Amino acid sequence: EKNSALLEAKFFYDNCKNYFGKGIPVLDWEVDTDVLWCEEFIEELHKLSNVWCMIYMSASRVAQFEGSWIPEKCGLWVAGYPYAMASWTEDKMPYDINPWKFAAIWQFTSSLIIRGFWERLDGNIAYMDKEAWDKYAQCSEIPKEEKPKKTIDDLVLETILGEYGTGEERKKMLGKNYREVQN
Numbered sequence: 001e002k003n004s005a006l007l008e009a010k011f012f013y014d015n016c017k018n019y020f021g022k023g024i025p026v027l028d029w030e031v032d033t034d035v036l037w038c039e040e041f042i043e044e045l046h047k048l049s050n051v052w053c054m055i056y057m058s059a060s061r062v063a064q065f066e067g068s069w070i071p072e073k074c075g076l077w078v079a080g081y082p083y084a085m086a087s088w089t090e091d092k093m094p095y096d097i098n099p100w101k102f103a104a105i106w107q108f109t110s111s112l113i114i115r116g117f118w119e120r121l122d123g124n125i126a127y128m129d130k131e132a133w134d135k136y137a138q139c140s141e142i143p144k145e146e147k148p149k150k151t152i153d154d155l156v157l158e159t160i161l162g163e164y165g166t167g168e169e170r171k172k173m174l175g176k177n178y179r180e181v182q183n
Contacts, residue, residue, distance in 0.1 A: 005040035013048040024136045025053035059095035066099050075104035085109040155181045
């Protein structure tokens with residue numbers, strides 16, 4: 001028998017209420033509940049906390065939310081393992097996540113190796129900075145798509161390829177990174 005979405009949301013809120021405004025609440029959608037159940041849970045949790053939770057799911061389930069209001073209100077944490085990666089390779093997420101415009105977090109592996117841990121771990125890349133985190137954690141609106149931060153190596157390669165011009169134009173375009181890129 002399926003649990004009540006409203007009771008689950010109340011239980012979640014009661015057990016996490018001291019974390020709202022700091023952490024990002026997440027509905028882990030892995031069981032065979034339907035989209036309507038998710039809508040009821042999320043709406044109730046929002047009424048209680050004034051925060052739209054993020055939703056975590058397999059990439060294979062994302063399309064089931066076509067026609068739902070959830071992609072407009074909730075961030076997406078998508079799990080998809082294109083191959084068994086033991087470390088982050090900076091590949092772009094290869095999944096169609098429509099009806100979401102972007103993923104806030106991508107769980108790219110369940111085989112991550114980190115020195116000091118004896119078991120393989122889930123590996124995630126969060127496409128957000130502190131400001132985006134705060135928006136997910138504290139307000140009723142999801143942030144706009146965050147572009148991943150470029151490394152100095154990325155900027156050097158783009159400079160070599162001529163994407164930042166020369167002279168004063170390059171200084172202006174690279175801003176605070178100019179000296180490090182030139183070095």
